[in-house]
Amino acid sequence: MRLPTLFILITVTIDAMGIGLILPVMPDLIAEVRGGTLAQAAAWGGVLSFAYAVMQFLCAPALGNLSDRFGRRPILLISMAVLALDYMVMSVAGTIWLLLIGRIIAGIAAGTHATGLAYMADISPPEKRAQNFGLISAGFGMGFILGPLVGGLLGGLDPRAPFIAAACLAAANFAFGYFVLPESLPQDRRRPFQILRANPIGGLIMIGKLPGIVFLLCVMLAYQTANFVYPAIWAYYTQAAFGWSTGMVGFSLAIYGVSIAIVQGGLIRPVLARLGEVRAVYFGLILNTACLVLYxxxxxAWMIWVLIPISACGALVAPAMQGVMSRAAGADQQGELQGVLSSISSLSMILSPVMMTQAFFWFTRDGADPFLPGAPFLVAAILMGLAFAIFATTHRGLAPAKDAA
Known part of the structure; x- marks a missing residue:
């Protein structure tokens, strides 16, 4: 593997660790700085996720457009430096408001994932983009492995210790990228920065002009809003339903991350070769819907361990969808497209924590009837079914861009 590709994979892995690190320790960390019950901690966890997602939603299109203008390298390096700063802020947070500031900083710097995807689009021929996007997703899955493990192990010592470790990793990766990462976007494929396109609405309007893509963006929104139920609610759900400890929560998330990494790093290539991108999306959406109902x-508790590797197979939806949509964008729009997709992801992270934590709160609060910790997963199953319905009726309207190669 070439060093620049390795840097991209490490970058998205660290990006994903930021989510995974928080999940096992968030209930205890919020209880330490804020107090209250588990249901109240879940509600505050939704607020922190909401703040992170709002900033990512607002800033991702600007970062995508900046990378189309100035190149991928400076955006990736600056984002990684800011992320290291954010982890240091989180490591000293003693109040809920400082935790909130830390999540805001992280949201601003969260363009690493979108810009990393744009980098891979630059260096990949159209027919191999979905496969290489799978590598990015595998790196994201690896972050879900390492994040919960580090969070669960170090969180047993102190809820802030995982963030110190993550800050060191981000700083080290910045130094690594500074020396090994070349620019992937040549001067003749760059375009001027336009403020009207560097926001969620403007970027969506420009990308939305591509035939059929608006409906596919709706599919991604419904899919990701449903899929975000796992990081939004898992720690609270497993504690309420099965009495799991922080370590067990971290271990279960690590198993889920391993399963996703296997799917997106190994299985996705033969699956796409056999099924193609469109049928792979169908398969993944159906599987995801069924698993969410079962969750x-x-x-x-033993049923959860059976479901984890099965539900992870649904992770092939995202890279397959990205491959379908990437074919419709020109070479000078890949950063813009990934910025819009990042905003869609951020919008799902705005909507999902609020929906899922509120569903959890109402079905686990004192006097709840019925007491149903799994209620958020049923809400997510409805959204996943909606994603399937939209895709089934609209995906045929997508046409490849003439200069997508």
Whole structure:
């Protein structure tokens, strides 16, 4: 593997660790700085995720457009430096408001994922983009492995210790990228920065002019809003339903991350070769819907361990969808497209924590009838079914861009 590609994979892995690190320790960390019950901690966790996602939603299109103008390298390096700063802020947070500031900083710097995807689009022929996007997703899955493991192990010592470790990793990766990462976007494929396009609405309007892509963006929004139920609610759900400890929560998330990495790093290539991108999306959406229903209804912990590797197979939806949409964008729009997709992801992270934590709160609060910790997964199953319905009726309207190669 070439060093620049390795840097991209490490970058998205660290980006994903920022989510995974928080999940096992968030209930205890919020209880330490804020106090209250588990249901109240879940509500505050939704607020922190909301703040992170709002800033990512607002800033991702600007970062994508800046990378189309100035290149991928400076955006990736600056984002990584800011991320290291954010982890240091989180490591000393003693109040809920400082935690909130830390999440805001992270949201601003969260363009690493979108810009990393644009970098891979630059160096990949159209027919191999979905496969290489799978590598990015595998790196994201690896972050889900390492993040919960580090969060669970170090969080047992101190809820802030995982953030110190993550800050050191981000700083080290910045130094690594500074020396090994070349620019992937040549001068003749850059375009002027336009403020009207460097915001969620403007970017969506420009990308939305591509035939059929608006409906596919709606598919991604419904899919990601549903899929974000896992990081939004997992720690609270497993504690309420099965009494799991912080370490067990981290271990279960690590198993989920391993399963996703296997799917997106190994299985996605033969699956795409056999099914193609469109049928792979169909398969993943159906599987995801079924698994979410089962998560919502299971009553014994052993069933969770059976479901984890099965539900991870649904992770092939995102890279397959990105491959479908990337074919419709020109070479000078890949950063803009990934910025819009990042905003869609951020919008799902705005909507999902609020929806899922509120569903959890109402079905686990004192006097809740019925007491149903899995209620958020049933809400997510409805959204996943909606994504399937939209894709089934609209995906045929997409046409490849003439200069997509």
């Amino acid at each position: 919502g209804l299971v009553g014994q």
